[in-house]
Amino acid sequence: MVGNRSKPTLSAVTAETTLVSSRSLSGIVEYEPSEFTFTAMAGTTLNEINDTLRDKRQYMPFDPLLADHNATIGGTLAAGISGPGRHRYGGVRDFVLGAQFVAGDGQLIQSGGKVVKNAAGFDIPKLLVGSCGRFGAITQLTFKVFPRPQGIQTYQVRCSDHAMAATVIAAAARGRWELDAIDYSAKTRMVWLRISGAAEISQAIADDMQRVGVADSLTRVDSDQAALIWQQLGSFEFGPELDCVAKVPTTLRQMIGLADWCDTSKHAAVLHNSVAGAISWIALSQHDLDDFDTYLRETEVTGQLMRGPRAPDGRLVIGNRGINHIESAIKHAMDPVGRFPIFER
């Protein structure tokens, strides 16, 4: 099952596999602003949902990526990717409430619920997060949403090196300020902090962060430049020659290692770290893929390519395989007839 293929590596399957498009499964089925929930068909674009929510001063706090590339809500869940806003309230896994999908045996499954709190039965909607369509054809999803902040300001901290960036990130994330996003561009050595609320409140918080020594200088970024910064990540715009984009979950220490690897890579790979260290987006040339794979294996880190060719040996993951024996048993439970491709670790 594919949407608008904004993360094409995930649906690069063998020739004998039939692709089914969710493009016609589009539209918001229910939206209850007072309930903080909406239900949309899987092929509904993020743009449509964002526009609808914005009219009611609400938003998806996990800040889904690739809206400009017509990414769909189903693809966002299946890929399991969240944007910088994940830092404040959680990721796509934390906001999905219910999932309707067609299992491999043709049965229509209605899992989860449509209310913000539900502890009945197994949490199958969460299992679908990151499953890359390998468990079933997702047809409809229900999400929790939140009130949209009154405003968002971006501040930047210039760092001398990656280690300093990690120190700034850790201090900013641990403090009392409840930042909306904490990202780092390794190429420019710039930490970006997003603070929600009215402009004067954001400024007071930034001043206090500077006062207590999170960084010597927090500089406010004007709104046009801020929009550009966040849009570059949101659209995976890392440079025309960097044809691969990988998501690599990291600790801060692993982020530093990856940033160092990018600095010495043959074709000038770049790292954009998101969510205060937790997600490293690596953009690289496919000529660097083998080296990248080797580095991840050596450091026992697992990544996933969203754009570009599959991993050197054709797997969905890159680097450490993280083989998990239960996954094949779960796959068999979800898809007993083997209708969908397997998740090749």
Place this chain on the structure above:
Amino acid sequence: MNTPTADLQSLCHRLPPGRFHADAAYQAAFESDGLTAFRQRPLGVVIPECEQEVIEVIRWCYEQSVPFVARGSGTSLSGGSMPVADGIVISLNRLNKIIHVDPDNRIAVVQPGVINLHVSAAAARHGLYYAPDPSSQKICTIGGNIAFNSGGAHCLKYGMTSNHVIGMRVVTATGEIVNLGGPTLESIGPDGTGLFCGSEGLFGVALEITLRLLPKPECFHTVLVGYRSLRAAGDAVSAVIDSGLLPGAMEIMESLAIQAAEAATACGYPDGAAAVLIVELEGPREKIAAEQQQLDAVIAATDAFETVVAADDQQRAAIWAGRKSAFSAVGKLSPDFLVQDGVVPRKRLGEALERIEKLSLASGLRVANVFHAGDGNLHPLILFDDSIAGQLQQAEALAGKILMMCVEMGGSITGEHGVGIEKRDYLPEMYDVSTIELMHRLRAAFDPKTIANPGKMFPGADAPALLTHGLHPLEKAGVISRE
């Protein structure tokens, strides 16, 4: 499933001395949990001291096809940690190490027997805390919280337990060790951690858990508002939601619960209120200064007859003491009670409460309502006297009608207590045959012999003995309270 004594000997041989207990004192001590309505004595109890001993027990259970129930402090309100006849109880309380706290990556790695509140205590010196706060957090364990995806008063803003668990090492019911998730917020591939949370012990046992920590909120603005009608309190919740605020908690108690709480804790709730609403904002002082003005204006525009703003931590604690004591306090009004945990869409709260009132009148049993208004999670407390013939059945019938009403309104049979034994017959009201079949297949992936906590979540298993009702001994002692 009869297990010869010789087999128990083989279990003893696999463990250090003193771990396995089959005498009546241990069987009695572990025969029940927070749902005191049900009791069942197990074959024996294992109290492991380390992870490897847990693995040994489960491998033995798998080889011998003996059912097991893993439990922590036994605070489940759905009978989730009830023993199984001819089965083993594995008590995990001694696996209570906080292995490490990593302030830079804001995670804590803990064993399953760690008490919920101890995680926050360990994280406090770094300015961090563990957000999920079930009312029993002084005593309930992380392993149990994971099994039942526990909630608390702050779920609307912060989510449930599963939103704060990012990785686990588990032993499945076949004795296999599996790693799910990892040390960072995100992982690659299907979210097995998310699936395991809320699986009610039907998959196996979490041995080591990685939790997400958050910065401690700096400021609170806690408001207690009295209303002459429940509907007015419900309307106030809608007004707060429509204003664009995102409170950390929004709770409503109605008159019977207010009176009981007042009698129990002298919490200073408004006299003569048909309902009180507690709204709490939390965050950095700069934001709270602005948001509290906004909230105060919203509340002032509602039909409130008294508004109390907590002036300090002591007053805030008093407001919450009334709320947190409400269930045990109401429980003291009656020899026995049942608590339900259904969820309805927030906009239908008023309608749901009116229908509960009608059902209560029709049954002749009193019902007190305390609920998480922000997320539509009702906790109707059905009062009855088990010494009167037929009242227990009446109470159960009323509870069932309330659950059916929640499903009919598009909600859920459980918001945070789990299905357990108590609500297993109602699971098919929420999910169709295909979906429940899929859940059975998923369970079989982890537990092909159906030995992990059998008889819970799914209908059709033999019911254990239904013996007594009333407050849990720990509630009577004031150690724990209910949501």
